[in-house]
Structure formats: structure tokens, C-alpha cells
Amino acid sequence: EAGVTQSPTHLIKTRGQQATLRCSPISGHTSVYWYQQALGLGLQFLLWYDEGEERNRGNFPPRFSGRQFPNYSSELNVNALELEDSALYLCASSALTTGDYYEPQHFGDGTRLSIL
Amino acid sequence: QKEVEQNSGPLSVPEGAIASLNCTYSDRGSQSFFWYRQYSGKSPELIMSIYSNGDKEDGRFTAQLNKASQYVSLLIRDSQPSDSATYLCAVRERGSTLGRLYFGRGTQLTVWP
Numbered sequence: 169e170a171g172v173t174q175s176p177t178h179l180i181k182t183r184g185q186q187a188t189l190r191c192s193p194i195s196g197h198t199s200v201y202w203y204q205q206a207l208g209l210g211l212q213f214l215l216w217y218d219e220g221e222e223r224n225r226g227n228f229p230p231r232f233s234g235r236q237f238p239n240y241s242s243e244l245n246v247n248a249l250e251l252e253d254s255a256l257y258l259c260a261s262s263a264l265t266t267g268d269y270y271e272p273q274h275f276g277d278g279t280r281l282s283i284l
Numbered sequence: 285q286k287e288v289e290q291n292s293g294p295l296s297v298p299e300g301a302i303a304s305l306n307c308t309y310s311d312r313g314s315q316s317f318f319w320y321r322q323y324s325g326k327s328p329e330l331i332m333s334i335y336s337n338g339d340k341e342d343g344r345f346t347a348q349l350n351k352a353s354q355y356v357s358l359l360i361r362d363s364q365p366s367d368s369a370t371y372l373c374a375v376r377e378r379g380s381t382l383g384r385l386y387f388g389r390g391t392q393l394t395v396w397p
Contacts, residue, residue, distance in 0.1 A: 199383060201383065201384065201385075203387075209389075210372075210387050210388065210389040210390060211328070211372070211385075211387040213384040213385065213386075216383045216384055218383065223383055224383060224384050226384070256327075258327055258328070262383075272316075272318055272330050272333050273318075273330070273385060274330060275320075275327040275328050275329070275330075276327060277326070277327050278327050
């Protein structure tokens, strides 16, 4: 079974540009989550999509946005890039939850975004 | 602000020893708890999940949960150099609209031969 796949692996941009990161979840998973992991910092929650809808959003400015497609893949868009956006961006997916228990999230290998 | 705190590292143990990693969380409504392992430059890999009070064992790994104390731990028995990584504690709230995970900063573990 294929895991979560992310593309590109690396992305180099300059300040003010826009970046698009892509994620394909594990087959059968409908939820996609995006996290930012800056150097030396923990994982910070960005966005959660499920069934094509944005379900929750972390404490990030509106220039961080995304969407989920009918096949459950997802895009993360970052506009007006700033130097501090340099980080590893991780996508995770999970299956539908049942009852009070949540299926664990499984991560892709990430996209390393570097802003020059 | 919901917080997940992990014991400060780095933690260094000899090969064959037991490594003990600890995590506390602030939100009593939390229902699901996870331990991830992250090798340097790699993405987090799920190694344990626990939902009920008590112990859960999987091979050399044992997760322990105490909801009354808001405490979750991970024990690694017979530690191996390949266990050297950063271990992330993650907590998920109850509620169908709250799918996010709250992560601790991680504890870096080094197992020396």
C-alpha cells in the first residue's frame, strides 16, 4: 500500500513569490492535514481538510491556504512568501473516525521549502 | 492554549538499557495519544497509539497513559542504536470537528553502543 506522497521534495523560492505544495493521501483516507516544522521548532498545525471541506485552521495568516480535491488529494498554497516561511511542510492523512477514537495520522516525507 | 510538554532532552542511554520518555498535556478533554519517531531530516513515523488508561505493549515499546494525571509515557526496552531519533508526543482532542494533533517539542534520544 502506497503511503502519503508529497511533491515536490524541495522547493526554492524568493521573497514575495507564491508556492504550491501537493499531497496525495493513503488510499481510503479522506482527511488530509498540513503541518509546518521550522528548524528547531515543533510541528505546528496549519490546516485540516476532510471530504473537500476545510475543517480546522491553525494560527497562521490568510496567505496560507489550500484545498482538497474530489480524489482527496490536497494542495497547500503560500502567497507572498517571507523568509520565515522556510520550513519542512508535512502532509498527513487519516481514515474516517469511528466512535470516540481517531484513526492515527500518517505522514508523508514532506516538502522542504527554502526562501531566499 | 492547549499544551503538550515533553521532558527536556537530550536523553542518552547505553545499548540494551530502558529509555523512558515522558509527556504531559493540558487539556483534560484529550482522548487519543500518539508517539511518533522522527529521524533527522525525515518525517514523523507513528510507533504507538493509546486511548485508554493503562499500558499498551508492542514489541520493545510500551506506552503508558494516566488520564487523571494527564500523563503519557513511552518506554523502550533493550534500546538499540537504531532507536536514536527524536520522539514526538501528540495529543488529539475529543470531538469530530477537532482533528488536529497537538505536538510536543520532542525528546532527542541517543543510544550509544
